Amino acid sequence: MVRYVLGRLAGVLVILLAVCLFTYVIFFKLSPDPAVMICGKTCTPDRIDSIRSMLGLNQPLLAQFWDFLQGIFAGRDYGTVHCPAPCLGYSFQTNESVWSMITARLPVSITVAVGAAVLWLLAGVIGGLISAIKQGSWWDRSAMALALTGVSVPNYVLALVLQYVLVVKLQVLPFPSAPPLTENPMLWFESYLMPWTVLAVGYACLYARLTRANVIDTLSENFLRTARAKGLSRSLILRRHALRPALTPITTIFGMDFAGLLGGALITETVFGLNGIGKMAADSIAKNDQPVIMAVTLLAAFFVVVGNVVVDLVYTALDPRVRVTST
Amino acid sequence: SGGAAGSAQNAAGPAGKPAQGGVVQVLANAGFSHLDPARGFDGGVNNFYRLIYRTLTTQGAAPGAEGTKIVPDLATDTGKASDGGKTWTFTLKDGLFFETGAPITSAEVKFGVSRAWDPELGIGSPYAKQIIDAPASYQGPYKSGDLPTIATPDAKTVVFHLKKPYADFGSVVAQNTFVPIPVGSGVGNQLDAKPIASGPYKVAQYKPGASLKLVRNDKWDAKTDSVRAAKPDGFQWTFGLDGATIDERMIAGQGTDANAIAGTIQAATVARVQTPQLKQRTLSGLGGCTTYMGLNTTKKPLGDVRVRQAINLAVNKQTVRDAVGGSSLAELATSIQPPTVVGRVDYNPYPSQDGKGDREAARKLLAEAGLAGGFTLTLDTRAQPKMQAMAVAIQQALEPLKITVKINTIDTSTYYEVIGTPSQQHDAAITGWCPDWPSGATFLPPLFDGRNIVAKGNSNLAQLNDPGVNSRIDEIAAMSDVKQANAAYGELDKQIMKLAPIVPLLYEKVVTVVGSNIAGAYLHDGFSGGIDLVSVGLTDAGK
Amino acid sequence: MTLLRLHEVTKEFVTRGQGGLLAPKAAFTAVDQVSFEVSLGETLAIVGESGSGKSTTARIAARLLDPTRGTVEFEGQDITRATGKSLARFRNDVQVVFQDPFSSLNPRYTVERIVTAPLSYQGIAPPGGRRAFARELMERVGLNPDHSQRYPSQFSGGQAQRIGIARALAVNPKLVICDEAVSALDVSIQAQVIRLLLRLQRESGFSYIFIAHDLAVVRQIAQRVAVMNKGRIVELGTRDQIFDQPRDEYTKTLLAAVPQINPEWDRRRRQHEQERKASV
Amino acid sequence: MTEALFVVEDLTVTLPTSRGPVDVVRDASFTVGRDDTLGIVGESGSGKSMTALAVLGLLPPGARTSGSIRLDGKELLGRSEAELRHVRGNAISMVFQDPLSSLNPYYTVGLQIEEGYRAHRGGSRRDARRVAIEALEQVRIPDAARRIDHYPHQFSGGQRQRIMIAMALCCSPALLIADEPTTALDVTVQAQILELLAELQAETGTGLIFITHDLAVISSIARRVLVMCAGDPVEYGTAEQIFSDPRHDYTRALLDAVPRIDDEVLS
Amino acid sequence: MTTTPTLLEVEEVGSPSVDGGPPTSTRRILTRLGRDKAALFCVAFLLLVVLMAVFAPLITKISGWGPYEFDSAAINSDLGGVPHGALGGISGRHWFGVEPQNGRDLFARIVYGARVSITIALSATVLTGVLGVVFGMLAGFYRGWVDQVISRLMDFLMAFPALIFMIAILSSLPAGNRPVLLVVVISAFGWPYLARVIRGQTMTLANREFVEAARASGAKNTAVVFREILPNLRGSIIVMTTLALPGYIGTEAGLSFLGVGVSPPTASWGQMISGSVSWYSVDPMFFAIPGAFLFLTVLSLTVLGDKIRSVIDAGEAS
Ligand SMILES: Nc1ncnc2c1ncn2[C@@H]1O[C@H](COP(=O)(O)OP(=O)(O)OP(=O)(O)O)[C@@H](O)[C@H]1O
């Protein structure tokens, strides 16, 4: 098992390296020359050249890539400035250290992701479970119709409508401003409530439908009959015997979704003006700020790849039959 | 302070007199590109820089034409020319200090300007480098040391030596590159992170892309400054807000949003600000730019002036205007230069009823050119809803002439690079131009001087290389009287439009809603129609 | 002629000790150095203690499980590690009836599909069409052919077991491994199935590995018997030898423990039977 | 005279099929007393398991039942799921026919035994675990203390069957329904299990319904026997009567088909 | 008579079929669906959408407005271009009203938009479905190096923030056939998500005894995977793919707006919806109409999927 984990972590590194290289090629080779954009409206070829050399863009691609990697593990120098170890370079746009940009924004993204995940897990799993038990009832029908609506409504629409209704019309919530938790817990909570909800809705619908489908499958298993024959309480039967097999496949999705969100909820963060990784990504794409795009990609990739390892470990732990054959 | 408020508040509105004190909130979509004045260069930062920086001269602080007038700032006057306009001398006022308490002398001014030659830093306003004489190898003060062509005979005097005479140099020294910087500081990204203020405010906290907080710079002496009212005690920017969210917040005006100002509203919001209360809080004015469609004169049928004229006639500017939000958000353009430019002549070379296009006249011209059967045209547009909507409007307008417009959408981040590269540019492209200061000098030569066509970063989209136009540009540049030059640019505008290298589409407007407690707000013609930050304040500072 | 030969086959199961993911592993030897042969047309019965490794041996013989050590030969060829074509051929020739009736039937398929699946897996067209063939198979094992569109969960345990048997007989295998294939059947159906198996053996030369607990059944069907205890074969011999002169202690206990209908009742029943026949 | 521990009267079970409802059990009646054993034998598919499931209300969805099922005089049929919960596993336990699919593959067998015990008897996990280990030992699972933490798929068929028995026994129910509990067991273990059941009956007076195809086993443990054929209870009487003087043709045919260890090979 | 109380209340199981022999499952499903009103409604709506897409030019000829024609008279230029009249300008002239800012006929754009959106979203859904299911099952079933290769490929693809890369890749690819490119790129980044779920479930199923039984019956690995395991994955696949469809319509819209999707003035539902977002309070119909079409399409697909599933399940009652 230890060997398996180590092997997987080595795999993670390889994937991240591949992602890095691929991103590098896509954004530095196929994308427009950042020097030209930095150069601005009135630009001369000379200036472009000097900007290129300053950014190290005139070196061969692999050399640039090597520098980039070195920066991450050992730090690197940009002209006169030294950029210490986890060095992801400096933003072309703001000249900020990309690493500090990330560390400043990550807490927001994590808050958004964790809150939303809690919400959607609760809503999705409980809703799906009830639907499955009451299959065919009005509750089931309306819950599933609601789930479909939730999926069909793009989340930017939901975000704006929610904001319009709750903040502008009813004035029950403030416009999100996302202060630190310690400063003003109430405002913190109120600020994040809408982003959480908006993000959670889509996922909750998916999870509700999956939970429902899986629970229905499980409910017809013989071992559920055994559980009932033992006289277990209904809630225990559902919780333990029906949910566990039903949720095992859902952990896979949850791991992916959650890891994906840690890498930033692009649209939600943008609409609500939350300064998380997602918004940073959106901004950097719009401005073709390559060091930031690289970093965001790498960060997102890191979360997803590590998330996948965790998912696989959890899956083998959750399903004993799989566990035995995996090692 | 703050006595001016009270019952008079309603009557006051955005035009009222601001009280002393309070904090003005600014809700913004995008953050500032750079806080380093050598680097930042666009309407937004230029406006903002005046809060923390001062330059030798600056634009006036008043609505309308007053705002585009150059007035002294650090200097006692707008400069004295000698040597036939090749040498310019400025004298500094007394009592000027940085936020650090250090005095501002001619050395700091010179040091600030010389940073423009540093290849890493000098990515902002290009004029200092273009106009002021300097050794060819000069690379800024950090690499090459002192710049010998700027003389500082004493602490109060700066003397600039130019490459050739430049009549309007008084306007050039209003550019951001002329902000004084303490000698030796500002290396690398230092100023982007922590500017050294010479204006009425200093940066207290800056989170790029998130927020910016300005507080009073108590070393700034109001007596030395006739431009900046600087009534509030501070400013607070919030960046990264969605356009629709900003509009909602501004309309709702809850809490501190009553003290807030913001950028221009979205088209969909226009219909919502028609109530009397909101109308009272709405400011509207021209943005000072021209949105146009460049016609690449080197491409096949467009090489024929009749075809270009036909297109000019046929485009339905009404539908183009509707595409950006209707009459509230833009005026129909007729000439190249927008109305805010000094010396501009109001005329319409290709008239049609209500600007809806004169299809018959266009058809006649095309027939003359032997193109009655139509042709195909590729139109580059930016991948942005507004730009695409305009492109579609043009496509629709040209369709009856059997001109098939193929819309080529280009990613926002690459757009200007692609259309600025003659080898990649297609037949036509939609873009806009704003003057660096409101005169023809920063409008017509960059766009139509045939000798400015470069392989990359080209701004002469029409690739017009007309000897008549070129020589006229030289003649005007040589004029020593600014007024005369501006008038000449007005006439040059007409001369160029006869060749129809572009289709002027719109003069877009700025429409902005301000908070109910905002006073002294007006749109400044010099800063792409942004609210003049040095004049705005609060009606009731206690709110 | 030897059809199948197991040579010193050992199977160890790795189980995790207590204490979560990182606990040390423990090995458990389920089958220990088992060797035997099955000849063409012969029935080898395996009896023995519950948990002694019979099913595991059967699964190794069917190559559903890889032995830790030892070899499996089929028709003289070592197929312990066979893949591809030779494995496919082996699979066609060897069919298995599983001990656990429901788990071994795909819950998503109708009986018709289940019993004809081996044919389609081996690319053989069911003679007379799928439906008719399935009905015939079901009839053979005593199932109501009208139930061919039902799903496994709609059958009783014994019926499910018969579905498994029908599936194994769908193709013409050389060897059928029956893991307690008749344990859930009532005695009359059991007799019918056994007769069917014997007839197939006679007519088509099937060989069987027959795992059972019911020694009476074993006696009816087996030519040779292997007795397993704790993973090992403790005794292997012809049927009569095992039943009449058991040598191993365990075999003796086993034989002694066979339950029987109260002989007194049985005698009375036969008597009544004779009386009844006489009276008719 | 008080009623017997367990009484079933005119039990009819109807299942839905794609061809319409089918009666899989028709008018079955029988009683089981304290310390009494009823054997149910019959054709495969004759409705034995359905009868058993009907008692605990565990029939497949859509099934309908009629008649009467009484435990200690209390009617069980038509009771709500919540009420039945206290009966199941507590007053009446059941051993299912198909052990592998009846055990939850996601949990260790220990947990599955413990939870039944704790649901009715409460107590700490430690207690329950002790009880579970004891139960496993009782059914002769070697090395029970270690194997309690194994998962169902790690056991042999017979072992699973014994786990099911252990599960059913640990609450010492008033009535135990065992659906072919020993088919996968070798005769020695089977004998031990039967002995265990007999001891239990002697100790606690548990009534036992034993469904099997092994008539020899029935003859040795059952006091009364119900013979079923195609959903109909064809004969019901004392073991002695059924075995020594079967009245119904089906019963006679069944007994005739019993293979004997000393029989000749079938031809 | 009492009905057995069960944990799940099962839908009523249909009446016996009249004909003697057991009907084949396809026919059974069809006849059962034919009797279900909801299912019929779904089929009818989907059919309507498909017909709309196919006969778009004909339909717009009847309605009188093409999808690209401007109608400046229908909008109020002074108010930012909102349509004249209530309900987004719904009138006899414009059945569904008009688009703000240019007055294009919404009905015509819905009809034409169906072509683009449905083809792109459906093909992407089908392609991701096929890729995800096939690769997921192969990885989960074979384990070992096959799993390693497929899983690492999935990790690699999933590691990219999809939207960013779709933009990057699409903008650097030659324009070519946009819809095809869109489908390919969306699917390339979309399938690993489904595949991972399928992989996990396959691992569980591969250990079930019936899989072993199939193998013993002579089933080759591919047969085991596709014929034994696949039917047991049905639930997840139906759910995931029916929900992927609206997602892809959204992705298509997003990409179109970022300039790498279908190019204007081509209409697509997704584009219409994202374009309508900022008008939500001024001209709600602009959003409501394409939104309703999208919603109903998805609803129909899902309900139909569910119905088919429950009809099959009723036969199994597993
Ligand atoms: N879910 C179901 N739907 C329809 N019919 C069913 C269902 N389950 C079982 N049956 C049928 O009901 C009848 C009785 O089944 P039951 O399980 O009670 O038989 P049994 O007597 O226990 O047989 P065995 O000894 O083989 O286990 C059988 O004919 C079977 O086919």
Ligand SMILES: Nc1ncnc2c1ncn2[C@@H]1O[C@H](COP(=O)(O)OP(=O)(O)OP(=O)(O)O)[C@@H](O)[C@H]1O
């Ligand atoms: N996957 C596994 N992991 C660990 N142990 C196992 C596994 N499968 C079987 N065993 C153990 O191996 C031994 C032999 O099992 P096997 O199934 O071969 O027994 P059997 O002889 O068929 O018994 P029965 O007659 O009860 O079916 C048993 O003790 C069982 O617990």
Ligand SMILES: [Mg+2]
């Ligand atoms: Mg076994």
Ligand SMILES: [Mg+2]
């Ligand atoms: Mg049964």
Ligand code: NI
């Ligand atoms: Ni008698």
